[in-house]
Amino acid sequence: MSQFFHGLHTHQTCHPLSIGFGNEFSSEDPRCPGSLPEGQNNPQVCPYGLYAEQLSGSAFTCPRPTNKRSWLYRILPSVRHKPYTAMHCGNLTEKWDEVEPDPNQLRWMPFTIPKSSEKKVDFVTGLHTLCGAGDTKSRNGIGIHMFTCNTSMVDRCVSPPFSLSVPQQGEILITTEFGKMMVEPNEICVIQQGMRFSVNVFGETRGYVLEVYGAHFELPDLGPIGANGLANPRDFLTPVAWYEDREVATGYTVINKYQGKLFSSQQVFSPFNVVAWHGNYTPYKYNLDNFMVINCVAFDHADPSIFTVLTAKSSRPGVAMADFVIFPPRWGVADHTFRPPYYHRNCMSEFMGLIKGHYEAKEEGFQPGGGTLHSMMTPHGPDRDCFEKSSTALLKPERVADGTMAFMFESSFSMAVTKWGLETCQRLDKSYYQCWEPLRKHFDPNWRPSKQ
Template sequence: MDTLKYQCGFGNEFATEDPRCPGALPENQNNPQKCPYGLYAEQLSGSSFTSPRETNRRTWLYRIRPAVLHTPFERFLSTNKLSDDWKKQFPNPNQTRWLPFDIPESNEADFVDGLRTICGAGDALTRHGLAIHIFVCNSSMNRRALQNADGDLLIVPQQGALDVTTEFGKMHVKPNEICVIQQGMRFKVDVEGPTRGYILEVFDSHFVLPNLGPIGANGLANPRDFLHPVAWFEDVDAEYTVINKYQGQLFSTVQGHSPFDVVAWHGNYVPYKYDLTKFVAINTVSVDHCDPSIFTVLTCPSTKPGVAIADFVIFPPRWSVAENTFRPPYYHRNCMSEFMGLISGAYEAKEEGFGPGGATLHSIMTPHGPDANCFKQATEAALKPSRVADNSMAFMFESSLSLAITQWAEDGCNRLDRDYYKCWQALPKVFRGKEGL
């Protein structure tokens, strides 16, 4: 598990087979008349057939039974609160904060049951937009698997580790790590006890590493630190339920065998994980707080150069050495939407009220910035080199789209902090007119 490297850029192909079946990968041909061990060849395409070579994504799977062997899909009724009806709730432009989301205690809830949509924009039917979810669960999926036909899932565990089984193999993903399950890949999540985290779902395309520009060849997330699973299979003849997220709704099918029966695979369309502590932070060494774009781990670009459908940005432990400047994030209005979550510790600009497992949303052109306590401390502190965000990890899902909050997130979860605006009300008037010159 997690021994091979995966680069998030395009064009790198990998090949792996379960050591229990040496020679399972066919030689010289993707789809021979007869595959080794009596396996079926099946291609999973993550791009159009005619996409340019540098953006063409596909993987060949060699499995015990083809994925088509299942009963018809039917509507799946669950306790989750998934939504893609962005017009159901009246728009809310206010600064929004949620206290840490509750994890089920008495009733069993697995990863699928525990999905909750917070906000989003766009439409899975036209393949444009995104959705932001949280998951809260306390049990494993067992003989259930999930497939997302709508887009890619970037999963950020906050409390509790995830044992993720995919068609490609297994990944263990703990807090301060992320994993990406790309469109169409089947997976299940096993947990031990109360578990919580965040999900960024994108409909348009796939996540890639951001361009480095003037930074040069090195920095931010290095390709060598992304890991993909090695082939692993189970040959189980038992009833499995496969849940399919399609056009924003859930459907289920039953099959009489495990969906995780891929003995070998090769290609460049794979799930992957990344350890956030390996991020190489770039920061100012002179004056002024840099834009948060310098902390981008992954991006899903739009068709407009320099504009993202979604960026995944982190704020890791680092040194602050800026001189003669206000060091925390500046007061700001933005043409982007900013959704923040906290994995651990305290965020430098919101040390009170913004807890691990909670979230904030600052919508397009709604002002935001450090609270009153942070402003006071930052303007009075001695500007000597100091550590920032030790024992902490905050992140941001940033988007060029205007995000709508779901009815559950605003009215149904009982975690909305309706006093959030008060954290700025104590900001004093310090203007002194001509006497201050």
């Protein structure tokens, strides 16, 4: 553990994390030194009279490199709660057949954030399912959600499947059983299955969530790239232990997402009562500015997989349940090449979001806080203006995407769009297809290569 980060407990809420290699990490709240047991995980009596509780993120018998678990040393165990009861799910759903399939190119304008003066909406009530596939019962599938909220969660927390959050507007302070993380736009955070968390906001807030059923996010293999490049393990941060010993006479609500539905239970104490923890199954965050871009330096256009930050693998080698891919600022230097993304039909589904700036292939229409979905084998690519401009551009080294951060959730699942996404949200841009209508024919049967 870095001594630099350990020395900043009063100002710094996170410390370095290397993911994907089975590393062990530990942290204890500085108010209770020595709260981590020495020499064993589950002593007869824990320091400070704490309870030992294991959180398992994998089967007990998984190979050591993929075995995920952490030990939490807490004031009261999480088992002390009233029975779960079903609660209203709002626009959070796993009903993938509520409307007919739509194979068209889809684009959404920025999703509306409710005004706090009109309605108080926190992170959970502000979650809206846009599209997805599969189901949580078989632990095989994904869901893509938007969150739009204006108020903090008060005396309630939620526990999802594996989820990756991408804030687009407004900071979010995430309190977890492992500690706190402040996550700003252009950062991402991962909350793993079974981990309880609460979200504080500081005004109108919006972002994207990728939920994966039954697979861990991990760093992609680098192959011929070698040892260095893309997201470096040292740049991932995990919380420093922090606890609150607080009783809640009116009841603390614990929300559990189970088999696609929401359930709630009541308890009389804060669930964020973990004084110390150790293990390799933790929440974490990452700043996208730290991504080391690999790109083409001769000619042609490299596939977007070179921009993969995290992947959730399927059982088929090389095929992901979901990849999180970004399109960061970089240099474009390829010669004799149409540099923007090429026209494309893909056996994968591609959902794109925009955190800030203007995406280079569609500088108009695709806006921060909105999104696009290009389903399996649905053609897509640059609009007319981008094609014409890039086909005649002087090919000198140029900066691409300065001031911009676009991202993609790419999946091997065929995505179904929800009724909320197609109808209720009223943000679907039905004119999206028109950006390709002006593409004109350039074919010349009399063309011959020029003589040098």
